[in-house]
Amino acid sequence: xxxGHPELYALPETNLFAGATYADVEKIFAARPHLRHGVLRAxxxxxxxxxxxxxxxxAYAWLEDYADLSTAELYRDLMALIEPRAPVDxxxxxxxxxxxxxxxxxxxxxxxxxxxxxxxxATCESMNRTRQAGGQGGGVLxxxxxxxxxxxxxxxxxxxxxxxxxxxxxxxxxxDPPRYLRQIAEWLxxxxxxxxxxxxxxxxxxxFAAIGPENAQLGNDPDFLESPALRPFExxxxxxxxxxxxxxxxxxxxxxQYAMILGY
Amino acid sequence: MSNKRASKPSGDPxxxxxxxxxxxxxxxxxxNESTRTSQAVEWFQDHLFVGTGRAPLGFxxxxxxxxxxxxxFDQNDRGSDxxxxxxxxxxxxxxxxxxPSTGDWRLVYDSPMVEGRDESPAxxxxxxxxxxxVVFLRSVDGVTFEECRHHGFGLGDVDVPSCRTIVGLxxxxxxTPTGKNFGRGMFDDNLTDYPIVFESRDPxxxxxxxxxxxxxxxxxxxxxxxxAIMNGHLYAATVNKRRGFQLWKTDAEGEPPYTWTQVLDDGxxxxxTSSIPSAVFVYQDALYIGATLQRQGRGGMDxxxxxxxxxxxxxxxxxxxxxxxxxxxxxxxxxxxxxxxxGGLGDRFTHxxxxxxxxxxxxxxxxxxxxxxxxxxxxxxxxxxxxxxYLREETRKRIEGEFSIxxxxxxxxxxxxxxxxIPGANPNNYGIRELLGTPAGLLAVPTSKLSASMGGGxxxxxxxxNRSCASPCSSSRRRARAPRxxxx
Numbered sequence: 001x002x003x004g005h006p007e008l009y010a011l012p013e014t015n016l017f018a019g020a021t022y023a024d025v026e027k028i029f030a031a032r033p034h035l036r037h038g039v040l041r042a043x044x045x046x047x048x049x050x051x052x053x054x055x056x057x058x059a060y061a062w063l064e065d066y067a068d069l070s071t072a073e074l075y076r077d078l079m080a081l082i083e084p085r086a087p088v089d090x091x092x093x094x095x096x097x098x099x100x101x102x103x104x105x106x107x108x109x110x111x112x113x114x115x116x117x118x119x120x121x122a123t124c125e126s127m128n129r130t131r132q133a134g135g136q137g138g139g140v141l142x143x144x145x146x147x148x149x150x151x152x153x154x155x156x157x158x159x160x161x162x163x164x165x166x167x168x169x170x171x172x173x174x175x176d177p178p179r180y181l182r183q184i185a186e187w188l189x190x191x192x193x194x195x196x197x198x199x200x201x202x203x204x205x206x207x208f209a210a211i212g213p214e215n216a217q218l219g220n221d222p223d224f225l226e227s228p229a230l231r232p233f234e235x236x237x238x239x240x241x242x243x244x245x246x247x248x249x250x251x252x253x254x255x256x257q258y259a260m261i262l263g264y
Numbered sequence: 265m266s267n268k269r270a271s272k273p274s275g276d277p278x279x280x281x282x283x284x285x286x287x288x289x290x291x292x293x294x295x296n297e298s299t300r301t302s303q304a305v306e307w308f309q310d311h312l313f314v315g316t317g318r319a320p321l322g323f324x325x326x327x328x329x330x331x332x333x334x335x336x337f338d339q340n341d342r343g344s345d346x347x348x349x350x351x352x353x354x355x356x357x358x359x360x361x362x363x364p365s366t367g368d369w370r371l372v373y374d375s376p377m378v379e380g381r382d383e384s385p386a387x388x389x390x391x392x393x394x395x396x397x398v399v400f401l402r403s404v405d406g407v408t409f410e411e412c413r414h415h416g417f418g419l420g421d422v423d424v425p426s427c428r429t430i431v432g433l434x435x436x437x438x439x440t441p442t443g444k445n446f447g448r449g450m451f452d453d454n455l456t457d458y459p460i461v462f463e464s465r466d467p468x469x470x471x472x473x474x475x476x477x478x479x480x481x482x483x484x485x486x487x488x489x490x491x492a493i494m495n496g497h498l499y500a501a502t503v504n505k506r507r508g509f510q511l512w513k514t515d516a517e518g519e520p521p522y523t524w525t526q527v528l529d530d531g532x533x534x535x536x537t538s539s540i541p542s543a544v545f546v547y548q549d550a551l552y553i554g555a556t557l558q559r560q561g562r563g564g565m566d567x568x569x570x571x572x573x574x575x576x577x578x579x580x581x582x583x584x585x586x587x588x589x590x591x592x593x594x595x596x597x598x599x600x601x602x603x604x605x606x607g608g609l610g611d612r613f614t615h616x617x618x619x620x621x622x623x624x625x626x627x628x629x630x631x632x633x634x635x636x637x638x639x640x641x642x643x644x645x646x647x648x649x650x651x652x653x654y655l656r657e658e659t660r661k662r663i664e665g666e667f668s669i670x671x672x673x674x675x676x677x678x679x680x681x682x683x684x685x686i687p688g689a690n691p692n693n694y695g696i697r698e699l700l701g702t703p704a705g706l707l708a709v710p711t712s713k714l715s716a717s718m719g720g721g722x723x724x725x726x727x728x729x730n731r732s733c734a735s736p737c738s739s740s741r742r743r744a745r746a747p748r749x750x751x752x
Contacts, residue, residue: 183598
């Protein structure tokens, strides 16, 4: 959404800052190849003229050639291709991987961070459904997968220049996009007029808002790629106290308190 | 992009604000040695009135009354001595009157100590009890105090030990219950079973009527902690540990309960880390609100802190600004601090803006900090070792007796009067519990961790540019501990 603003550019999930160099990141990608799709699609689209199978292969080769390059330098290369627009990146590995936020802060001291949250129950239920659909079991408890990134974000953004970080509940944003997208634009110091805000409400216009070529299909939420659109949303009632549908008695105290601090 | 409104300075533009060296300690005699904090201060008929409680509320455990077999029924309307609980006669409230021109103190009320509406200005105070119910007192001369009828807001056999705040509007008195004496744990002194604004049109005879629905209809509103009058409206701020404090207002027209309008919700959309309004003050047609997170005992959210206190500013048209605090998106637009400062006026270890007042064209605010009781260091497992080290290191920088006093003319440019407490004051002080601008000077009342008998105790400090103080004072400039004559 935010990247739809005329002065911004919505990159797919590059996940680049999960490592200091591309070689570091590639180790993660090797184990979970779909996490590589975003950066491949970005390089193909922005640097090679379009998201085709051949361009994705070329993008992969290009990244391999520069495997020792720092991910910050790679990112600057991508930024140069979208100038004068500024990138918007919501890569999940940037909050799931220790050190990623610090790498971003170090490379881009003036970067703006928008800390978004989703209700822990909805997050965990969604995660559990995905795991069941994929026949996956065990692993880190869903509630830990919710809590750890938030702790990492809160601590990672401690000390960031005060106007460079903000927090917003995704439910609030999705329930009233114009109200909050306007404020986000105001915060970023870019056009907050109706036309610009309207552009932000059309994420389907992004060149990455579709399933990609067969060798890089993802790079974003699969459900969104299947049916890219901003849909009406009403925050469903939820609570922090009732039993957990995926097992376990209830949320732990620390998770509940952080959830409350974040507005749940 | 700021939605900041310009504030016009008031008062004499040449009037210099007070510096910390302008404060002199007021000698006190006769106060009970178990006192460690004031409960209220007020200026009335050229005298300063100081209300105290004796032996109140330890920190790591509090005196909790034992309920008798018949509950409170045996108190009738006046309470009882409750000898079965081991209560002592001296465990009661006192009211002292101070004459700043002579330095004389007089005990004008010693608890426990009756028709018609006020035809002349009267002083009202609520006397809390650790055993019984709140009693309201009334005085028109500052010497003779009458006990008002209908203790405990006339609610009958219920646990209403104290009142939190008292204000007057349109010839009526408004107050709110606070505290829980029976069968409760620690830190309940700001909570109540009756989160209701009560109104009396005849306080001497009690006749308290609910002016609002309990908790304004929200069961998460656990108390009404602060009230203020602005532009002919009564404002009431709630304690809400679940989602953050709320601010409501009414014009108090018609018959109670009145129609109220919600002005702020969810701790001004910060959430439960602004669960309690710690101070309110009206200045230049704006209501200033200090908001924070109350310490909550073991397992409380305070262990995840520190969370710096925020200051907000509400206008009569219900628009509002953040004076200092965390920038955020709200239903009312993007809010950024008008001062450019995060919470605590830039000090993340400021726990509360505890009291505000105006004195000679300046607004003063006194704070309390987190560091003296670092609950945020206890048993944490959510932070990295690096972050814990940072918090421990910052906490170690604490100076005994430290707190801050700030002043401003326009609400946006703040100058520290002190960041380290009052020089020469008792090192057990940890915050400013009362600030009161009076014709005699600015009264600053620190609160202490300990009673006088334990090495702490209540202190009163008077700040004035006129150092020819008529009363014997000790100056902070000399770092004097013992009362002595004040020198110009």
